[in-house]
Amino acid sequence: MNRIIIDCNKKEGIISPELHSHFIEFLGACIYDGIWVGEESEIENYGGIRKAAADALSALEPPIIRWPGGCYADTYHWRNGIGERSKRPVTYNENFGTFERDDNQFGIHEFMELCRITGAKPWLNINLLSGSVGEMRDWVEYCNRREETELSLLRKKNGSPEPFMVEYWGIGNECWAGGGNMTAEMYAEEFRKYSSAMPLCDSRNPDSGFSMKRIASGADGNKPKERVEWTRRFFKALGQFRQPRLDAMDLHFYNWNVENPDDRDVAFSEEGWYKVINSCLELEDVLKEQYDLIQEGLSGFPEAEGFFPVTEPKCDLVVGEWGNWHGSSFKSRPALWQQCTMRDAITTALTLDIFHRNCRLVKAACVAQTVNVLNSLILTQGKQTILTPNYDIFMMYKVHRGAEKLSLRTENTSSVISGEGAFGKAGGSTLENIHAFASEKGNHVFVNLINADMAKEQEIFLEFSDGGKLRPESVRTIFAENAQDYNSAEEPDKIRSRQGTLPEEKDGGFLYRAKPASVSVLTFTAV
Numbered sequence: 001m002n003r004i005i006i007d008c009n010k011k012e013g014i015i016s017p018e019l020h021s022h023f024i025e026f027l028g029a030c031i032y033d034g035i036w037v038g039e040e041s042e043i044e045n046y047g048g049i050r051k052a053a054a055d056a057l058s059a060l061e062p063p064i065i066r067w068p069g070g071c072y073a074d075t076y077h078w079r080n081g082i083g084e085r086s087k088r089p090v091t092y093n094e095n096f097g098t099f100e101r102d103d104n105q106f107g108i109h110e111f112m113e114l115c116r117i118t119g120a121k122p123w124l125n126i127n128l129l130s131g132s133v134g135e136m137r138d139w140v141e142y143c144n145r146r147e148e149t150e151l152s153l154l155r156k157k158n159g160s161p162e163p164f165m166v167e168y169w170g171i172g173n174e175c176w177a178g179g180g181n182m183t184a185e186m187y188a189e190e191f192r193k194y195s196s197a198m199p200l201c202d203s204r205n206p207d208s209g210f211s212m213k214r215i216a217s218g219a220d221g222n223k224p225k226e227r228v229e230w231t232r233r234f235f236k237a238l239g240q241f242r243q244p245r246l247d248a249m250d251l252h253f254y255n256w257n258v259e260n261p262d263d264r265d266v267a268f269s270e271e272g273w274y275k276v277i278n279s280c281l282e283l284e285d286v287l288k289e290q291y292d293l294i295q296e297g298l299s300g301f302p303e304a305e306g307f308f309p310v311t312e313p314k315c316d317l318v319v320g321e322w323g324n325w326h327g328s329s330f331k332s333r334p335a336l337w338q339q340c341t342m343r344d345a346i347t348t349a350l351t352l353d354i355f356h357r358n359c360r361l362v363k364a365a366c367v368a369q370t371v372n373v374l375n376s377l378i379l380t381q382g383k384q385t386i387l388t389p390n391y392d393i394f395m396m397y398k399v400h401r402g403a404e405k406l407s408l409r410t411e412n413t414s415s416v417i418s419g420e421g422a423f424g425k426a427g428g429s430t431l432e433n434i435h436a437f438a439s440e441k442g443n444h445v446f447v448n449l450i451n452a453d454m455a456k457e458q459e460i461f462l463e464f465s466d467g468g469k470l471r472p473e474s475v476r477t478i479f480a481e482n483a484q485d486y487n488s489a490e491e492p493d494k495i496r497s498r499q500g501t502l503p504e505e506k507d508g509g510f511l512y513r514a515k516p517a518s519v520s521v522l523t524f525t526a527v
């Protein structure tokens with residue numbers, strides 16, 4: 001029997017809602033067609049923004065949306081995207097094989113409108129590679145300056161009298177690759193300049209409650225040796241003399257699936273299923289390693305001299321891009337478009353649970369990307385807007401936002417491993433293809449049960465220790481008839497989450513039957 005024992009007395013950190021954030025970029029059909037259709041379009045829109053996509057996102061309440069890239073940020077000049085739309089310059093988008101003219105219709109005002117509609121906080125990535133410190137300063141002024149200046153008046157003229165109050169600022173993107181092929185030392189030098197030159201705007205005022213976060217380009221999570229070097233040497237270089245402000249480091253991790261050319265987004269073997277499912281679990285170890293390296297780096301900073309009080313250096317770990325990347329997407333038009341089957345839904349759930357489980361180490365994470373690129377939640381085809389099963393996973397997991405992680409251990413007939421160790425080996429559970437996570441909010445306990453077995457239904461016995469009496473209240477579950485199923489324009493709701501069967505109360509615990517290749521969220525209420 002697969003047993004999961006949840007200790008309701010052992011709380012292990014608060015799940016930051018920002019772990020459920022998003023990334024959108026000028027790449028393929030993410031922005032144009034996906035989010036932006038234009039005011040004149042026959043497709044229903046809010047001033048040019050595709051209504052169905054905006055509505056779907058609003059329902060999801062995205063905590064943060066990161067834009068304009070990604071790699072594209074390093075070729076993007078924000079001034080091209082302001083002013084009368086018909087007069088904006090036409091540039092060319094080569095990003096990741098997009099190869100299309102870009103008429104800059106979706107600029108900062110349109111992005112801020114998307115954030116306003118969906119309730120998201122913006123994260124802007126500045127252009128470190130082909131921009132300049134001055135261009136960055138001007139963008140911050142334009143967005144966040146409250147007092148009347150030339151740039152804030154220009155913002156007003158363009159329709160936004162109130163400052164945007166953008167809190168998150170990414171300084172560079174993947175500076176080890178498309179962002180400049182830099183060494184960690186070179187990047188540290190660039191970071192010093194950009195961070196020091198960034199205007200403070202209202203974040204200077206402690207009473208404003210607003211603080212701008214400078215986010216450094218973190219390591220390539222997929223390169224085991226390089227990622228250690230990157231973080232260690234970046235901090236070492238930054239540890240010389242005085243330090244610029246640094247609030248977070250942005251790690252990127254993709255679940256690459258490129259080795260087997262026959263494995264496609266919608267066509268894969270049993271081997272391909274388990275390959276993709278199991279390799280996403282590596283992220284758990286990467287998070288722990290990178291968190292430790294950041295702490296080690298901060299501890300190497302010199303002690304400040306002089307009279308003025310200094311605050312303890314602190315730097316959060318954030319993940320600006322994550323998701324499955326199937327090799328078949330390289331041949332797709334639009335660029336990097338891929339379908340999302342139940343395989344992607346399971347890895348989306350597993351990855352979000354890795355973030356939940358490590359909520360003391362990681363503060364924000366953005367799925368790559370929200371619309372029409374890679375691990376999408378939304379796909380569009382002409383007038384149609386299709387929600388992938390990944391969307392349902394995000395929706396089902398909303399209950400964990402702001403909740404407290406509960407300790408749990410797993411047992412099966414052959415092994416008993418407790419506490420964190422239960423998920424110690426590359427983030428995997430000790431149970432065969434069963435993964436679990438639990439949190440508590442108010443008088444509810446929420447339990448995620450993932451059956452990653454492609455073909456077999458599995459019985460799971462749940463027990464609660466020290467939790468008082470709990471009653472199963474509801475079950476939300478998602479599964480497919482076939483693991484390769486997906487939602488398309490022809491069958492947009494082929495896989496949808498639905499109400500599941502309540503677990504059976506038995507021997508002081510609860511017995512749940514998890515369908516093959518399924519994700520379930522069980523809600524229990526204290527009685």
Ligand code: AHR
Pocket residue numbers: 025027069070071072096173174321368369374
């Ligand atoms: O998400 C697609 C691309 O992947 C991004 O532009 C880049 O940052 C990463 O390499």
